[in-house]
Amino acid sequence: MAITHRNVVQLLGSVEAELPAGAVWSQWHSYAFDVSVWEIWGALLRGGRLVVVPDSVVRSPEDFHALLVAEQVSVLSQTPSAFYALQTADTQHPELSKQLSLEAVVFAGEALEPQRLRPWLGHHPRAPRLINMYGTTETTVHASFREIVAADVDSGGSPVGVPLAHLAFFVLDGWLRPVPAGVVGELYIAGAGLGRGIGGGRG
Template identity: 50%
Template sequence: TSGSTGRPKGVLVPHANVTALVDAVRDDFALSPDDAWTCFHSAAFDFSVWEIWGALLTGARLVVVDHWTSRHPEDFHALLARERVSVLSQTPSAFTLLAAADRTGGKLPALRLVVLGG
């Protein structure tokens, strides 16, 4: 996180905090090994902790989104359909672009949960 200094610095996230995050929502979100999650965000962005560990701690499949695809909403939409992604994490601005692609890209029948943050 850079805060107001503009100089990036790491922040330690204890293992217990990561498992507590997933355990807190596992039942409410019905997270299961049948899910497919995306790893859309850079590992330098804290949202990636949720994406990576959410999938791993629930036995789900993790679809790693390459940089090119993450920057082209139509290609990302096609990946979501092809990989049958069911759990998607997005920033509101990225989701707005994806929603525009969704209007022309067809349905995403597997998608059941969208988590917004960042």
């Protein structure tokens, strides 16, 4: 999928007011996963510092938890399943938990189960912000934004929120007609963040 520099700038510009400038971001994800684009440029385009997490630390939630403290990481991006493991390490090491500098945790890559965040919210009721973002590679990593609140832990759903400012969502039926609220349809995404097609492909 061909993603332009402009797409990345549009993505980060759309969340500029939501994330701190000059922050310390961790790059936990592989370069082969599109979330790494978000991690790298989220830090570097806003005057921040990027902490590239060694592979050995990526595989150890306990070591990663300690790294977050040592490097004073303030913006963390995680798949929900990886975060649940980190949450366990956080519970098991309360002395380190109190030293975290996190201001925002951004979830992506798979459906979030808010009810599983109950232990984290119990230990960290005021900070960091927990943000669920839905998206695909074709829409330049993220397409929507939803801040998780305490009431969400009682919900069985995975709230994806609203489209980012440079995108629009449409729920359409098989004939590309808008469906009423509550009716099943397919999600279509439009706007300035769409990729330019499969690189090297025909047509």
